[in-house]
Amino acid sequence: MVGRSSKKKTVSLSRTVTVDGDELEVVDECVYLGSLITADNNTTKEIQRRIQAGNRAYFALRKTLRPRRIPRRTKLTVYKTLIRPVVLYGLENVTLLTEDIRALAVFERKVLRTIFGGVQTESGEWRRLMNHELQALLGEILFVQQAKVGRLRWAGHVARMPDDSAVKSVLFNDPADTRNRGAQRARWLDQIEADLRVTGRLRVTGRLRVTGRLLRRRVAQARVDWRRIIETTRATTALN
Structure with missing residues (x-):
């Protein structure tokens, strides 16, 4: 009886959505x-x-x-x-x-x-x-530095994607809603800017340009220059 009651309760709390005629379960993760x-x-x-x-x-x-x-x-x-x-x-x-x-x-x-x-120290300890x-x-470089280098490399890949790419749209399109007041959670693009600022490459000339708070769509079109920025990031020990 307990097992059946528990099972019915689980089923009643499940959430589903229909996408193109298919019923999918909604989960938190x-x-x-x-x-x-x-x-x-x-x-x-x-x-x-x-x-x-x-x-x-x-x-x-x-x-x-x-x-x-x-x-x-x-x-x-x-x-x-x-x-x-x-x-x-x-x-x-x-x-x-x-x-x-x-x-x-x-x-x-x-x-x-x-x-x-x-x-071993001089005293033998x-x-x-x-x-x-x-x-x-x-x-x-250590774990965190390696992750930051990979983040910049991935940002370059996305920036070179076609404008109609879904990944590029998700990354560069501004959301319609505004953020809540108070302290905000860090965003992926904010950390990209922070990494470039540490290396002194926040503003770069030519076809590579990062301005304001967003990584613009034309960033990393020049692949050689972007690779140079990645190597500069890899060599910057201040990224910790």
Whole structure:
């Protein structure tokens, strides 16, 4: 009796819509192409899913990443091939909040400290590597910087799409409604502008131009120039 009652209650609360004669269930969130999509566009949930997936990969490979007899180069290859892509998947389309950036950084430092181990001081004691020491040993940009580079690369791809492209329309068309008063959630385009501002490339000449608060439609038509901007972003350590 309880099972039947519970089942009827679940069915009565379900919502459906009809699209071209097909009845579809309305849900608050779903996974599409490996990424979590929520009705309220809560990208933090997707970041948490990425980190959880990275943790599963990390714990499965920890016996390979920890031993000192395995060369660091081999460990870094395993990390870059089997762990980092799991976490970075789809992040070029995600708006990163402050807590998301912090969570990504904490996870990456955990993996890197497992790979590099500790450092012995002059007194003979061992200590953990500091954050800047980890980045120096890694020799390349970190998670968050890599996500920002991917975000700029994806923005260039979208800007070069035809004007009738659905993806380009969603990105560049202004919504009809106004935003509510008070503090606003960060938007994807706002973070693109912030990245370009850090690199000193907010305003660029020729066929590339970013003005105001929106990434204009003509941005990245010159592919070579846009690639140069991406490389500048990759080399800018201030993106953290």
